[in-house]
Amino acid sequence: MTTATAPLIRRPPTATRFARRPAGRIKRLRERLIETLLFLAAASSIAITAGIVGILFFESLAFFKQVSLVDFLTDRQWTPLFDDAHYGILPLLSGTLVTAGVALAFALPVGTVTAIYLSEYAPHKVREVVKPFLELLSAVPTVVFGYFALLFVTPLLQRIIPGLPGFNMLSAGLVMGVMIIPYVSSISEDAMKAVPMHIREASYAVGATRFQTSVRVIVPSAMSGISSAYVLGFSRAIGETMVVAIAAGMQPNFTWNPTEPAATITAYIVQVALGDLPHGTIGYQTIFAAGLTLMLMTLAFNIAGYFLRKRYREIY
Amino acid sequence: MTSTTDIKAIIRRHRTRDAAFAVLGMVCLLVCIATLMALLVDLAIDGVGRLSPGFLTSFPSRFPGKAGILSAWVGTILVMLVTALAAVPLGVAAGIYLEEYARKNWLTTIIEINIANLAGVPSIVYGLMALGLFVYQFHLGQSILTAGLTLALLILPIVIIATRESIRAIPGSIREAAYALGATKWQAIKHHVLPYSTGGILTGVIIGLSRAIGESAPLITIGALTFIAFLPPAPVQRTFPFVNFDWLASPFTVMPIQLFNWVSRPQQAFHLNAAAAGLVLMAMTLAMNGIAIYVRYHSRKRIKW
Numbered sequence: 001m002t003t004a005t006a007p008l009i010r011r012p013p014t015a016t017r018f019a020r021r022p023a024g025r026i027k028r029l030r031e032r033l034i035e036t037l038l039f040l041a042a043a044s045s046i047a048i049t050a051g052i053v054g055i056l057f058f059e060s061l062a063f064f065k066q067v068s069l070v071d072f073l074t075d076r077q078w079t080p081l082f083d084d085a086h087y088g089i090l091p092l093l094s095g096t097l098v099t100a101g102v103a104l105a106f107a108l109p110v111g112t113v114t115a116i117y118l119s120e121y122a123p124h125k126v127r128e129v130v131k132p133f134l135e136l137l138s139a140v141p142t143v144v145f146g147y148f149a150l151l152f153v154t155p156l157l158q159r160i161i162p163g164l165p166g167f168n169m170l171s172a173g174l175v176m177g178v179m180i181i182p183y184v185s186s187i188s189e190d191a192m193k194a195v196p197m198h199i200r201e202a203s204y205a206v207g208a209t210r211f212q213t214s215v216r217v218i219v220p221s222a223m224s225g226i227s228s229a230y231v232l233g234f235s236r237a238i239g240e241t242m243v244v245a246i247a248a249g250m251q252p253n254f255t256w257n258p259t260e261p262a263a264t265i266t267a268y269i270v271q272v273a274l275g276d277l278p279h280g281t282i283g284y285q286t287i288f289a290a291g292l293t294l295m296l297m298t299l300a301f302n303i304a305g306y307f308l309r310k311r312y313r314e315i316y
Numbered sequence: 317m318t319s320t321t322d323i324k325a326i327i328r329r330h331r332t333r334d335a336a337f338a339v340l341g342m343v344c345l346l347v348c349i350a351t352l353m354a355l356l357v358d359l360a361i362d363g364v365g366r367l368s369p370g371f372l373t374s375f376p377s378r379f380p381g382k383a384g385i386l387s388a389w390v391g392t393i394l395v396m397l398v399t400a401l402a403a404v405p406l407g408v409a410a411g412i413y414l415e416e417y418a419r420k421n422w423l424t425t426i427i428e429i430n431i432a433n434l435a436g437v438p439s440i441v442y443g444l445m446a447l448g449l450f451v452y453q454f455h456l457g458q459s460i461l462t463a464g465l466t467l468a469l470l471i472l473p474i475v476i477i478a479t480r481e482s483i484r485a486i487p488g489s490i491r492e493a494a495y496a497l498g499a500t501k502w503q504a505i506k507h508h509v510l511p512y513s514t515g516g517i518l519t520g521v522i523i524g525l526s527r528a529i530g531e532s533a534p535l536i537t538i539g540a541l542t543f544i545a546f547l548p549p550a551p552v553q554r555t556f557p558f559v560n561f562d563w564l565a566s567p568f569t570v571m572p573i574q575l576f577n578w579v580s581r582p583q584q585a586f587h588l589n590a591a592a593a594g595l596v597l598m599a600m601t602l603a604m605n606g607i608a609i610y611v612r613y614h615s616r617k618r619i620k621w
Contacts, residue, residue, distance in 0.1 A: 027500060034502045035417055041409035042418070045431050045476070048469050052441060055448035110344045117341025130345055137352050139605050141530025143572040144594045147579050148355045151362075151587060178351045209334040232436065239438020241533035242572070246579055266440050266533065273443075273537045279452050287537075291444040295437070302436060 056295060059288030066282055072289070078252040078268070080286045081275075087286065089293055091252035095169065095262035096294075099244050100237035102173025102258050103180060107233055110177070111184030112219075112226065118185065119192035120214045138182035146246030149175035154247065167249030167261035176243050184233045191225020192218050223312035231305030235298045241266035265290045359598065363591030371592055375545040376574065380585035385593050387544040388574035391460070392529060392600075394548060394563060395570055398464020399471065399528050404521055407472050411479025411517075416505055435473035442470045443537025451538055458539040460548060461564040466534050471524035478520020482513035515615020519608045526604035530597065532572035543577070544569040571597045 064072070067087040075088025114134075118127055154171040158164045195218050203213040219226065249261030250271045263271065269287045277283045318326075374384025410431075418424040446466035456462045486509055494504035548566035569577075571593060578590035 031500050031502055035413075038409045038413035038417060041406050042413040042427050044406060045410060045427060045434060045472065048434060048445075048472070049430050051449050052437065052445045055445050056441070059448055110347060113337075113341055114344045114348065117338070117345065121338050121341055130349070133349050133352060135605070136602070137348060139526060139530075139601050140352075140355065141532075141572055141594075141597055141601060143530070143532055143575045143579070144355070144359065144598060147575065147587075147590055147594055148358060150579060152354065152358045178348065181348055209330045211334040211337045212330065214337075235436045235438065239440065241438075241440045242576065245533075246576065266438070269440055269444070270533065270536050273447075273539060288444060288448065291441055295441055298436065298438060302433065 052295075056288055056292040059285050060292045063282065063285035063289040066285075067289075076254050078263075080283055081272075085282075087289075089265075089290065091254040092263060092265045092268055092290060093293070094254050094256060095244075095248065095252070095267070096238050096264040096297075098256060098258050098262065099169045099173045099176060099248055099264055100234065102170060103176035103237040103240075104230075104233060106174055106177030107180045107184055107237075108230060111181045111229070111233070112188055114181065114185040115188035115192060115226075115229075116214045116219070119189045120210055120218060134182045134185065137178070138186075140179070142179065142240065142242040143246070145175050145179050146172075146243045149243055149247035161259060164259055165249075165261050167247065167251075168259050169244075169248045169262055170258040172244045172247035173258060175247065176237055176240050179240070179243065180233045180236050183236060184229045187229035187232060188222070188226045191222035191229070194225065195221045220312075224309045227308040227312060228305055231301055231308075234301050238264075238297055239266065239294065241270060245270045265294045356598070359591050359594050361591075362588055363593075363595045366588050366592035367595060371589075372596075376543055376569075376577075377545075380583065380589055383578075383586075383589055385571065385574055385596060387547060388569050388571045388593065389596065390547055391544070391568040392570040394460050395463045395467065395535075395568065396525055396529060398461060398564070399467040400521070400525060402465055402468035403471050403475050403524065406468070407475025407521075407524075408479050408517060410472075411476045411483060412505060412510075414476070415480045415483040416501070416509065431473050431476055435477070439470055439531055440533040440537055442466055443534030445469075446534065447538045457565060458541070458567060459565045460568045462538055463535050463540060463568060463570070466538060467528040467531060470531065470534060471528050474524035474527065475517075475520055478523070479513070479517050482516025482520070483509060485516065486512050515611055519612045519615075522604050522608040522611065526601050526608070529604065530572055530601055532570070532576055535570060535573060536576070540573055541567050541569055571600070 072087055072089055074090070075086050076090055077086035077088050078091045079086045118130070122130070149171045150166075153175055154164070154166060154168065157168075157171050161170075164170070199217060199221060200213060203217045208216070244264045245267040248264065248267065250263045250267050251261060252268065253260060253262035255262060268290055272283065272287050371384045372389065373386050374382060375386055376388075377383040414424065414427065418427075443466060446462060446469075450456045450462045450465060451458060456465075490508050490512065491504050494508050495501075499507070544567060548563035548568060550563070575590050575593045575597065578586040578593065581587075
């Protein structure tokens with residue numbers, strides 16, 4: 001008898017089976033369909049990356065069929081649109097690095113000090129008042145910063161440095177620096193806030209001042225987060241377009257002197273895009289080769305940042 | 317042996333350094349705020365004289381005194397419309413998947429790393445991608461549609477991250493209560509998770525759009541024109557079917573591009589126009605940020621777990 005009843009018990013009662021099945025199947029199908037659609041939306045982000053990498057590589061490949069990589073990396077002139085065409089990325093690279101260097105030399109110290117002040121020193125009320133201003137600073141459109149650099153900061157600098165040209169990398173870099181301070185300071189501040197209170201208290205208990213605690217305890221503990229703030233700052237500085245296109249000029253110029261005008265990689269792309277270059281010509285392909293260079297620089301720094309973060313990661 | 321006076325001297329020295337650093341911190345903050353103020357005041361002094369109803373209702377012109385931003389602000393609104401319609405469904409759906417459905421496997425990990433990296437890609441690279449893909453592969457032209465989609469991809473990571481954060485803030489007990497009443501996973505999300513996280517998602521969307529509204533580099537890269545003296549076809553019409561999608565294929569300009577065009581001209585009179593356009597653009601950005609702060613504040617106040 002037991003062998004006959006066992007399979008019966010395993011099956012659900014027939015009434016519920018009949019009542020549930022038709023509606024249940026549609027429901028399950030619909031659930032599966034929705035999950036698939038949502039998955040496709042999430043996976044589309046990979047398609048975007050594939051699109052970016054694919055287009056940059058595809059067009060750059062066509063470019064490097066006509067220009068050798070050695071010329072690209074060693075030629076000291078970038079004149080792709082002239083009759084005597086030279087395709088050396090160095091002038092654009094120097095422009096990009098000098099403007100980014102000026103910006104970071106200003107933004108990293110000021111941003112870090114601001115972050116330490118906001119996290120360790122500032123009374124609650126000061127923070128409440130100041131933070132919206134910093135958010136506002138990061139919301140200003142970059143063309144407006146460009147306007148400010150060209151028509152306010154440059155004339156100001158010309159009074160201090162006589163003979164400063166109307167387009168120069170110094171003013172573009174400084175304004176770009178102000179622009180990225182909020183990013184650097186807000187991420188660094190979050191990292192410092194995340195350091196547990198007892199670590200701070202231990203430092204105060206042995207008689208350290210706020211300054212000693214900040215510099216010797218909080219900053220080293222938060223180094224992982226601070227380094228990702230720096231990497232983000234660097235990415236923004238080399239990828240920024242409008243400020244340098246407006247205030248640093250559009251002439252490629254192989255120089256390390258920030259008081260000279262020079263085009264950056266991004267400014268060159270803008271300059272070409274403003275003209276009317278036919279699709280498929282080498283001039284058109286240069287902007288993709290330039291874009292690829294920019295992308296690889298950002299990537300290299302992000303990877304470096306990843307290892308920095310790993311190196312400094314603190315586990316409490 | 318260090319005497320008491322030595323120790324006092326050490327303490328005094330450290331106190332002085334401490335105070336000096338506090339002053340340094342305040343100076344740094346003041347530098348930021350002063351720059352912001354200088355920027356706003358400079359813009360206002362230069363631009364306020366050009367602000368008039370005529371400035372908003374005129375097309376750009378060779379004569380700086382007659383030029384206006386009509387085509388620019390109309391273009392900005394239409395491009396933002398496309399951006400929002402593309403980025404919001406895609407970003408929210410991706411956020412829901414990653415937060416509610418995704419299993420912990422290599423594919424999910426790749427998607428997550430990828431989104432974090434996309435947020436750091438320079439905006440001009442999105443423009444290059446759009447130029448190669450949308451303009452020359454899909455033949456969408458240098459149109460409002462291309463521009464809107466480009467900016468949508470640019471702000472997609474912002475929307476996804478905002479969606480995930482606001483969904484994560486909803487306690488698991490809410491979902492369990494829905495399941496206990498027989499709801500399926502999607503029913504729980506549709507009737508409970510999404511409505512409760514709308515405030516946070518909306519805040520993220522507005523922040524994303526306020527970033528997109530000031531972007532010009534990717535749009536210049538896809539070949540947006542800087543001189544547009546006409547309006548795109550109207551989206552609504554009097555005859556059947558009352559809506560018209562021709563505007564999607566229309567050439568366009570947007571506020572930041574118009575500003576860039578004016579600021580890069582040598583004549584000073586155009587610079588005044590640029591300042592006035594900058595004021596309008598700042599007002600648009602500030603209004604959007606203000607709305608975001610309002611929405612965030614109210615959605616937090618209303619719901620208590």
